[in-house]
Amino acid sequence: MDTLFRRVWLLASIWIVGSACKPEPQELSIAIIPKPTELTVKQGSFTINKETTLYFDESAIALSEVVSDYFTSITTYSLSLLEEESANSISFSVIDLPEDEYRIVVSDESIKITGGSKIALLNGFQSLRQILLTNGTNTIPALEIVDQPNFEWRGLLLDCSRHFMEKDFVKRYIDLLALYKMNVLHWHLTEDQGWRIEIDKYPKLTEVGAWRDDGNGGVYGGFYTKEDIREVVSYAMKRGITVVPEIELPGHSQAALAAYPELSCTGGPFEVETEWGVFKEIYCAGNDSTFIFLEDVLTEVMELFPSEYIHIGGDEVPKYRWEQCAKCQNRIHSEDLHDEHELQSYFIGRIGKFLEANGRKMIGWDEILEGGLPEGATVQSWRGFDGAAAAVKMGHKAIVSPTSHAYFDYGLNDIDLERVYSFNPIPEDLTGQERDLILGGECNMWSERAPQPKVDSKVFPRITAMSEVLWSGASEKDFEEFRDRLSKHYPMLESLRVNYGFETVPVEVSTKTEEGALTVSLKSYDSTIAISYLDGDKQQVYEGPKVISKPTQWAILFSKGSTTFKDTIFQKFDPHLANGLIPQVDADYNPNYTAGGVGGLTNGAKGSIKFRDGNWQGYWGDDVIATLDLGEEKLISELSSGFLQYNNAWIFFPVEVTYEVSNDGVTYSQVGTVQNNDNPRNKEQMTQEYTLKISESLKTRFVRMKAKNLGVCPEWHDAAGSKAWLFIDEFSVR
Numbered sequence: 001m002d003t004l005f006r007r008v009w010l011l012a013s014i015w016i017v018g019s020a021c022k023p024e025p026q027e028l029s030i031a032i033i034p035k036p037t038e039l040t041v042k043q044g045s046f047t048i049n050k051e052t053t054l055y056f057d058e059s060a061i062a063l064s065e066v067v068s069d070y071f072t073s074i075t076t077y078s079l080s081l082l083e084e085e086s087a088n089s090i091s092f093s094v095i096d097l098p099e100d101e102y103r104i105v106v107s108d109e110s111i112k113i114t115g116g117s118k119i120a121l122l123n124g125f126q127s128l129r130q131i132l133l134t135n136g137t138n139t140i141p142a143l144e145i146v147d148q149p150n151f152e153w154r155g156l157l158l159d160c161s162r163h164f165m166e167k168d169f170v171k172r173y174i175d176l177l178a179l180y181k182m183n184v185l186h187w188h189l190t191e192d193q194g195w196r197i198e199i200d201k202y203p204k205l206t207e208v209g210a211w212r213d214d215g216n217g218g219v220y221g222g223f224y225t226k227e228d229i230r231e232v233v234s235y236a237m238k239r240g241i242t243v244v245p246e247i248e249l250p251g252h253s254q255a256a257l258a259a260y261p262e263l264s265c266t267g268g269p270f271e272v273e274t275e276w277g278v279f280k281e282i283y284c285a286g287n288d289s290t291f292i293f294l295e296d297v298l299t300e301v302m303e304l305f306p307s308e309y310i311h312i313g314g315d316e317v318p319k320y321r322w323e324q325c326a327k328c329q330n331r332i333h334s335e336d337l338h339d340e341h342e343l344q345s346y347f348i349g350r351i352g353k354f355l356e357a358n359g360r361k362m363i364g365w366d367e368i369l370e371g372g373l374p375e376g377a378t379v380q381s382w383r384g385f386d387g388a389a390a391a392v393k394m395g396h397k398a399i400v401s402p403t404s405h406a407y408f409d410y411g412l413n414d415i416d417l418e419r420v421y422s423f424n425p426i427p428e429d430l431t432g433q434e435r436d437l438i439l440g441g442e443c444n445m446w447s448e449r450a451p452q453p454k455v456d457s458k459v460f461p462r463i464t465a466m467s468e469v470l471w472s473g474a475s476e477k478d479f480e481e482f483r484d485r486l487s488k489h490y491p492m493l494e495s496l497r498v499n500y501g502f503e504t505v506p507v508e509v510s511t512k513t514e515e516g517a518l519t520v521s522l523k524s525y526d527s528t529i530a531i532s533y534l535d536g537d538k539q540q541v542y543e544g545p546k547v548i549s550k551p552t553q554w555a556i557l558f559s560k561g562s563t564t565f566k567d568t569i570f571q572k573f574d575p576h577l578a579n580g581l582i583p584q585v586d587a588d589y590n591p592n593y594t595a596g597g598v599g600g601l602t603n604g605a606k607g608s609i610k611f612r613d614g615n616w617q618g619y620w621g622d623d624v625i626a627t628l629d630l631g632e633e634k635l636i637s638e639l640s641s642g643f644l645q646y647n648n649a650w651i652f653f654p655v656e657v658t659y660e661v662s663n664d665g666v667t668y669s670q671v672g673t674v675q676n677n678d679n680p681r682n683k684e685q686m687t688q689e690y691t692l693k694i695s696e697s698l699k700t701r702f703v704r705m706k707a708k709n710l711g712v713c714p715e716w717h718d719a720a721g722s723k724a725w726l727f728i729d730e731f732s733v734r
Contacts, residue, residue: 021178286327513580593618621723
């Protein structure tokens with residue numbers, strides 16, 4: 001069935017009314033995501049027809065337009081509005097319930113949705129909408145639902161700065177958030193790579209800052225006019241979504257500095273950034289005009305966004321320019337600050353007081369804890385859970401969106417559906433009062449490598465798991481039961497033109513060593529996916545584990561039915577004497593870059609130029625010494641280790657790698673050193689083998705690799721002085 005025909009068929013099955021094959025009530029499924037607190041199925045059913053009416057009480061009448069439009073899109077009927085409840089009606093009433101609680105009662109005669117507020121009624125309606133869309137019929141089983149969220153903050157960050165996204169696309173995402181009862185759109189509007197919001201007082205922000213060199217002789221970019229933003233905010237409010245703008249400061253500000261270089265420490269000139277990463281050009285903290293500018297900008301932002309909170313970023317602020325800037329150093333002295341970290345706290349605190357004076361509250365990323373947390377600030381913790389824990393222990397509120405569970409720009413090898421479903425936004429070891437300060441969580445859709453066409457496949461289906469975690473909480477989670485409900489959502493998502501991605505890596509590549517032989521296995525979570533691979537020029541259907549006897553690269557292909565997916569997986573395998581051995585390493589690898597764990601450096605799986613491909617172990621700021629026990633003395637002729645460089649991500653080749661050997665594991669002798677032969681300024685993503693050929697016969701039991709980290713990013717680097725990463729994929733012995 002080709003894609004176009006399949007989509008048309010799905011649309012027909014869900015949207016067309018009056019099918020000759022209406023399901024019986026007992027055949028209807030109730031696959032609501034997030035799972036309701038209480039759900040009881042009764043005998044009977046209610047069928048929406050052209051005579052069905054809508055009723056909204058006085059407190060709910062503002063919902064009538066949005067709800068009527070939704071019903072028309074689902075049923076193709078334009079349902080009449082009545083001024084009182086009647087038989088064959090769907091009613092919406094605000095009653096004396098907790099503000100966020102809703103209840104649904106479906107009987108043979110009517111559907112009654114009640115709630116403690118208009119927002120609660122909208123959430124109740126979305127449950128009803130899911131039942132209709134997932135069953136492809138206008139018949140709803142008789143049931144009762146009592147439901148309310150566990151967390152008040154259930155958000156999606158949408159980064160429209162690194163890649164611009166059209167206004168209608170943003171509105172489409174508001175509808176999708178509402179469908180899954182998410183209630184915050186965190187709209188990331190300014191970055192090094194683009195300024196996306198019109199500011200009347202500073203027109204060059206969009207004349208200059210919204211556009212960058214596209215690398216092909218043209219320009220790339222765009223921005224939202226004030227009218228665009230008012231339209232988006234109004235559209236969201238009608239659907240129960242709060243739009244929280246993020247205006248980055250003092251870092252991630254190069255697009256603004258390209259427009260107004262006098263706000264920097266050096267005076268420029270600058271261009272809107274075309275690379276991804278962290279850059280040292282930031283707002284000057286010693287310049288009063290910087291604060292005048294930011295207060296002017298935020299004044300216009302607050303006129304557009306009625307949200308209680310304004311997000312000011314505050315993350316990834318290299319201090320290099322402040323360290324060299326006379327004005328910034330004078331500010332440190334005049335304000336009796338100790339260092340540049342306290343200068344950042346001063347900067348954030350000054351903006352926070354301005355927002356507070358205007359009746360708003362400030363959110364910042366967890367770096368705003370450094371140097372002292374400004375009064376009243378809410379912390380969004382992204383570098384794990386520690387930032388949230390520290391904030392609430394100080395009496396501040398926190399939002400939790402860690403890279404370990406919530407970064408949807410990451411690949412599925414890092415964060416798959418089950419990983420998201422395991423998320424609990426409450427850090428460990430908090431008191432009850434501290435737990436109450438956790439507002440909730442967000443999933444973050446950063447767009448460095450995800451322009452608009454890729455966003456759907458990154459966000460879906462993972463956001464469905466996040467919606468359930470944030471609504472239903474951590475208790476009584478059942479991933480397989482959740483997956484069963486989710487399976488009934490895929491046809492609905494296709495009907496809504498959502499180009500969803502996979503639940504986990506479509507093909508898992510694993511290696512193991514048995515009796516000295518490296519064996520490769522491939523498997524998919526979906527039994528209907530067929531797997532093949534190219535070994536050289538020969539394509540073979542995968543039929544089972546295969547022994548690899550020499551260095552090899554496979555191009556792994558996968559298909560489902562008549563569809564062959566374009567996402568070819570390239571994987572190199574490296575069989576050698578140390579496969580399967582567990583090295584003793586004197587440094588701790590970062591939990592985000594494990595290469596599969598303690599045996600990752602000898603598992604025979606080589607890394608690609610993508611540092612998040614799952615095959616790299618990452619060490620931050622440390623030299624690495626890895627020792628292997630071969631079990632007995634063996635004749636060796638070559639020692640080798642593979643490294644990655646991508647200096648935009650602060651990853652550098654080691655300065656040198658030294659190899660040593662020992663027969664007793666106590667006394668080691670050096671057999672050679674391999675120097676780095678590449679320029680650390682090279683911005684390409686690349687790998688390098690540090691290979692030592694041993695000319696004379698050498699028999700040894702213990703081998704050791706010492707990799708010398710660059711230590712810190714060099715002075716010329718945008719993150720000068722920050723710790724450098726060392727990424728290793730394999731320590732090979734031949």
